[in-house]
Amino acid sequence: MTLATRTEDRYPTRIPAYAANRPIERTDPTVWSTEADGPIDAASLAGYEAKGFSIVEGLLSPAEVQAYWQELVRLCKDPELKRDDRVIAEKSANEVRSIFEVHKLSGLIAELARDPRVLDRARQLLGSEVYLHQTRVNYMPGYQGKGFYWHSDFETWHAEDGMPAPRAVSISIALTDNYPFNGGLMVMPGSHRMFLPCAGETPDEHYRASLREQEFGIPKQDQITMLAVDHGIEQFTGPAGSALLFDSNLMHGSGNNITPFPRSNIFLVFNSVANTLVEPFSAGKPRPEYIASREFTALTR
Ligand code: 6CS
Numbered sequence: 001m002t003l004a005t006r007t008e009d010r011y012p013t014r015i016p017a018y019a020a021n022r023p024i025e026r027t028d029p030t031v032w033s034t035e036a037d038g039p040i041d042a043a044s045l046a047g048y049e050a051k052g053f054s055i056v057e058g059l060l061s062p063a064e065v066q067a068y069w070q071e072l073v074r075l076c077k078d079p080e081l082k083r084d085d086r087v088i089a090e091k092s093a094n095e096v097r098s099i100f101e102v103h104k105l106s107g108l109i110a111e112l113a114r115d116p117r118v119l120d121r122a123r124q125l126l127g128s129e130v131y132l133h134q135t136r137v138n139y140m141p142g143y144q145g146k147g148f149y150w151h152s153d154f155e156t157w158h159a160e161d162g163m164p165a166p167r168a169v170s171i172s173i174a175l176t177d178n179y180p181f182n183g184g185l186m187v188m189p190g191s192h193r194m195f196l197p198c199a200g201e202t203p204d205e206h207y208r209a210s211l212r213e214q215e216f217g218i219p220k221q222d223q224i225t226m227l228a229v230d231h232g233i234e235q236f237t238g239p240a241g242s243a244l245l246f247d248s249n250l251m252h253g254s255g256n257n258i259t260p261f262p263r264s265n266i267f268l269v270f271n272s273v274a275n276t277l278v279e280p281f282s283a284g285k286p287r288p289e290y291i292a293s294r295e296f297t298a299l300t301r
């Protein structure tokens, strides 16, 4: 590969420990367009710019929640799917943890990604046409649901999928009530403006372990402490049907769920068509396309 084609790496990560101890100031905008370009009003845009996330209460109606919940149950019980690589089981139990590329397994979810309430918000935040980088359903079942340690999604998508800049947004739609006690997502407001390089080299086929329990691409504790002290921690709680929109570089994590109440959501990740994947910035091979799509055609209604 000649130097000319190598995309400049403004967010180096998975580097030796001595070098991975200084946060990098984000050099990209968070919100890429204005109130005139979509359904999000100026105040909510300003909130998203400042905090790196925004909550939409009642994005889905109770009837829609019921329909998508049925879809999750159908997918979860599908015997064919059980052996599919896109189904990730919990580490400690034979329970479904996540199903990836769910927009290809469910026409209903494919439609949801094109719904103006979802698609127009993603376009407005990213200031361009968008495509689906990744979709999944997380079950976070009762009693056995294991959480996700603190991480930035963009750190992984940059290192392992070749995503050049943090110009992507995740939309997490709650299909069950999110309580503080059943593994609700925790976020550090404003942390999206700092990129924390992580130490260590990406192991081959890292995704086979990381999607169950991530060990590489997580920041050192003193860096997490610094962010938590500077920004605090907020938790996404709310009734089924609410949605959390969050920046790809927002520091987030969730606890285990030992309650009887599942914390299930649909997770749609939109990337800008101006930010399409190149070679991984810090991994040997790109991850499979069901985790990081390389179909860059813009989504239309
Ligand atoms: O590696 C990934 O792409 C996934 N891992 C986590 C913990 N969150 C984002 C994403 O779904």
Ligand code: FE
Pocket (backbone or CB within 6 Å): 148, 151, 152, 153, 252
């Ligand atoms: Fe994540």
